[in-house]
Amino acid sequence: MNLQDLNNIDLKTIGTAPAAVKGIAIAIVVIAILGVGYWFVIKDQLEQLDRVQAQETQLRQTFETRQRRAANLQAYKDQLEEMQRTFGTMLRQLPSRTEIPSLLVDISQTALASGLEIDLFRPQAEQRRGFYAEAPIQLRMHGSYEQMAEFTSGVASLPRIVTLHDVVIRPTQDGTRLTMEATAKTYRYLDETDG
Numbered sequence: 001m002n003l004q005d006l007n008n009i010d011l012k013t014i015g016t017a018p019a020a021v022k023g024i025a026i027a028i029v030v031i032a033i034l035g036v037g038y039w040f041v042i043k044d045q046l047e048q049l050d051r052v053q054a055q056e057t058q059l060r061q062t063f064e065t066r067q068r069r070a071a072n073l074q075a076y077k078d079q080l081e082e083m084q085r086t087f088g089t090m091l092r093q094l095p096s097r098t099e100i101p102s103l104l105v106d107i108s109q110t111a112l113a114s115g116l117e118i119d120l121f122r123p124q125a126e127q128r129r130g131f132y133a134e135a136p137i138q139l140r141m142h143g144s145y146e147q148m149a150e151f152t153s154g155v156a157s158l159p160r161i162v163t164l165h166d167v168v169i170r171p172t173q174d175g176t177r178l179t180m181e182a183t184a185k186t187y188r189y190l191d192e193t194d195g
Contacts, residue, residue, distance in 0.1 A: 090161070100135055100186065100188065103158070103160050103162070103186055104123060104137065106158055106160075107121075107137065107155060107158070107162060107184055108121055110151055110154035110155055110158070111139075111141055111151050113154065114143070114147045114148070114150040114151040114154060115143055115144075115147045115150070116141040116142065116143040116147050116148065116151055116180075117141060117142045117143060118139075118140075118141050119140040119141060119142060119179075120138055120139060120140035120141075120181075121137065121138075121139060122137065122138040123135065123136075123137045124136040124137065124138060126188070128190065131189065131190055132187050132188060132189050132190060133187065133188045133190055134185050134186075134187055135185065135186045135187070135188060136165075136183050136184070136185045137183065137184045137185070137186075138181075138183055139180070139181065139182045139183070139184055140179065140180070140181045141179070141180050142172060142177050142178070142179050142180075143177055143178065143180075144177060144178065145169075145178055148169065148178060148180050151180075152164065155184065160186060161186060161187055162184055162185070162186045163184070163185050163186075164182045164183070164184055164185075165182065165183045165184075165185055166181075166182060166183050167180065167181070167182040168180070168181045168182070
């Protein structure tokens with residue numbers, strides 16, 4: 001068989017063509033059928049398989065995450081109950097509107113009991129912060145380092161929550177004592193009457 005034979009092929013008489021030409025024609029038809037079959041049938045199915053496999057991976061991860069959450073559900077419930085108890089305890093440590101004046105007296109008495117000389121004790125306007133209000137008090141006191149430490153410890157021991165902020169300690173001008181400037185803050189839970 002030579003190239004001249006290939007040029008003279010008549011598709012009407014392919015049955016009488018040499019075996020090599022028949023083999024090539026059959027191979028071309030089979031390749032064409034396989035190509036068309038792949039393009040129209042298998043290609044779409046392979047793409048769909050890839051999508052489904054990706055979805056399976058995502059669903060498996062979602063399932064594992066939810067399974068871990070479900071396994072820890074009781075621990076989460078216990079933790080939530082503990083947080084609610086702790087929140088209730090802390091809420092009881094916040095003074096009410098009527099307890100603020102006595103708390104101010106407690107803070108000043110703690111300073112005096114520590115041996116500090118109070119130079120400034122100025123309650124500021126209450127500031128609302130969501131579900132609670134801050135009641136800041138500007139402080140300036142003179143005394144020794146030990147007296148200031150005793151005051152700080154005493155404030156921390158009060159039955160109501162009081163925090164010290166912006167604390168600055170420096171020596172007095174004569175250098176014999178220290179001056180402490182700070183802002184003491186107490187907090188109050190806002191209830192329905194606060195509107």
